[in-house]
Amino acid sequence: MSPAGFEGCIRSVDLMFDGDGIDNDCDDYVDEEAPDGLDNDKDGRLDEDTYGAQGIPGNWGPWEAWACNLDCKKMVLVRTRHCNNPPPSDGGRDCLGLKKEMLDNMTCMANIECWTDCHNFTWGKNCSRSCANCKDECNYITGECSFCRSGFKNPSWGCDKTCDVNEYGEECHSSCVDKCGADCIDRVTVGLQTDMKRTLLEPA
Known part of the structure; x- marks a missing residue:
């Protein structure tokens, strides 16, 4: 008898009781069936892993990938999971166990430039993103x-989007149509675009 998500599960349908917190049918879900005489999880058995009258208990979703801690000076790996598979409802208990796991790993940052060391107008993991x-x-x-x-x-x-059609200027708050009656050639100095010619206007 193993909790959901662990290997070596042994079917324990004959020994189960409602809301026992055990993955009795070894399908990686804990107490997921309603005690209603129906095959809720479509596995050919009825009421083999029920939550009883205590509401639907929460079950953990999969672990996210290991990642370096946001504070890159701490040299630890972190992974998290969420109680959403399904979330508890109708008064059911919350997920059992840890939401977050941490692993000491002094080589965590060996190949990752610390965020605080990013040069001007760069950001993120490895300082690989630009905010130029x-x-x-x-x-x-x-x-x-x-x-x-x-x-x-x-x-x-990091201002990663260019102005859309008919937008120009700082933050793209100005309208090309209001200024020129048509879309802009460029989004910075307000150009006027027509079918036959393009005329660059002075900035507003």
């Missing part, structure tokens, strides 16, 4: 900055 379209320096963990250069938007993610 930000007017000011961005957060080295999230990429967020205060303002975008003209022609770009989305300061929450």
Whole structure:
């Protein structure tokens, strides 16, 4: 008798009781069936792993991949899982066991440049993402900055998006149609695009 997610499960249908917190039918779900005489999980058996009258208990989803801790100075690996497979409902108990596991690993950062060492206008793991379209320096963990250069938007993610059709200027808040009556040639200085010619206008 093993909890869900562990190898070596032994079927224990004959010994089960409602809401026992055991994966009695070895299908990686714990107490997932309603005690209703139906084959809820479509495995050919009835009421073999029931949650009883205590509501539906939560069951863990899969572990996420191991990753270095956000504070890269701590040199540990972390992985998490969520109580969502299914989440508890109708008064059912929460998932049993740990949501997070940590593993000491002094080589965790051997090949990863620490976020705090990122050069100007770079951010993220290995400092591999750019925020060059930000007017000011961005957060080295999230990429967020205060303002975008003209022609770009989305300061929450390092101004990684260009202005859409009919948008221009700082944060793309200005309208080409309002200014020119048509779409812009460029998104920075406000160009006017027509069917036959293109005329560059001075910035507003």
